[in-house]
Amino acid sequence: MVYKKTNESTSDLMTIIQERKKARNAIILAHNYQIDEVQDAADFVGDSLELSRKAADTSADVIVFCGVHFMAETAKILSPQKTVLIPDIKAGCPMADMITVEKLRAFKAKYPGRPVVAYVNTSAEVKAEVDICCTSANAVKIVDSVDADEILFVPDKCLADYVAARTTKKIIPFSGFCPTHHRILPEQILKQKELHPNAIVIAHPECTRAVLDLADGIFSTSGMIRFVDESPEKEFIVATELGILHRLKRSHPDKSFYSPSEQTVCPNMKKITLEKLAWSLEDMQYPIELPQEIIEKARGSIERMIAVT
Template sequence: MQQADLTKRINELKLKRNAVILSHYYSRPEVQDIADFVGDSLALSQEAVRQDADVIVFCGVHFMGESAAILSPNKTVLLPEIDATCPMADMVNVEGLKILKEKHPEAPVVSYVNSSAAIKAESYICCTSANAVEVVNSLDADEVIFVPDKNLAAYVASRTDKKIIPWEGHCPTHHQILREDVLKMKEKHPRAEFIAHPECRPDVLELADHVASTRGMIVHAERSPAKEFIIGTECGLIHGLFKAVPEKTYYCVSEFACCPSMKMVNLEKVLTSLEKMQQRVIVPEDVRARAKEALDRMLAVKIN
């Protein structure tokens, strides 16, 4: 089926199912283009709550679908590719986290939203890459456990007086962006600003002109006087940058900055998901309720 035919059929079924299609910035460009909303994972889940839809089709990885199910328990959440999992989210497990909590009973657990519902349920509060520093500083504790990303933990540690106890996880896509990659691109494009995601290695962030979340990168590109940018995150964001600020130029920092899991969803799988109402994401109610408490605590934190 041609792309135009796929899009037409998807739109027909979307109306029939009273569905809303959400796409993360890291998805394939054609998937972003057919989505009703494109954004980062938490913002999309919050948007789903606001939508008068019966069905949420989440074009992303498993933890994203879980977040939507946590916040919209009365809606059907579909993940077009059930095998699309986040390697970083899979690096932390409940049993290991419980052991770490026993070792540090006074340290509240801060879990990055890029984690499973089960991990969120074991956490005191969640955070995003945009608000991690503010969330940690809001806690009445001298030390905190931070899961699952050690790179984001290191970024937070450099901006707080609290002791950060990190979990030894990382995003493989961001972790394989190397300092040498950045230096080569800076030499090739000397007028370009380098903006990096805080999931990158600390020595990569040292070279950044600006550190920001995925959405934050788009906002920065809109506001910055610079005309060229080296993008230190997953390559899919460049499509969103071109759509938001088409008059500027963007270079991906590395050819390896591509997440295989985020590229698993294509238009055919979106169509099949709507046709067969699959694959449904279900979070057990006891887990969902505890995970939502952690998300709600995060949303209550005032950001300057």
């Protein structure tokens, strides 16, 4: 069966998705940056690693990951016995694509003997070649746990800079970055502060230092959600991808959330639609396939991180 947007309403697609999910014994994961409707269709919404770990603990046979490619790969690494699907195979991550295995090896050769910490926003092949992974939430703790004074950090130079300001270790960063977070400018934050003087500024560490310096709190996306959940404040300027505002507004209709710019959109995160999610469950597309050797090595770098945290 093929579903056409012109033939199916949102409610019809939601019904189809739930029916196919049940038939496949599937679980649907959606990253916080996905479009509103996809978040609403998901069983779990959250950060990439958080979602993969939750899925691994379920009895589902199929994981449908509504996110970008490296996230679906991570789900496969942690659940190799399950079928992992990504509804749009072209939903990639520009930052993750900035560090290839070849570039990683050249980086390591330039600084021999230094251990490598890799942000989870990397391919499975890169994860398989590093010493340990980290998330934006635990990056400082992971770096501090490594038995070395100098550490290579890939791929995000902004997260590396954030960590460097909070550790005594020397961080040698790769030159990658998130194009979406780089579009957030300090003058945009200042403009929003003028418009909403009582608002609290929360920012993702993938933002530039100039933006982070204006923030009242710096968090991963899940950290932002927890902060808002626990905060008595009623207004927030949220310096990260726009998709998170849907979850925040749904959980806190009594609070107000402002984005620095309407251009703070990751086009890759928006590629997955309800139609593509329905097709994915119907046709079992697109499956993530990884060599067993890569899975085992990459899982080692993730498990070493989990052991620290």
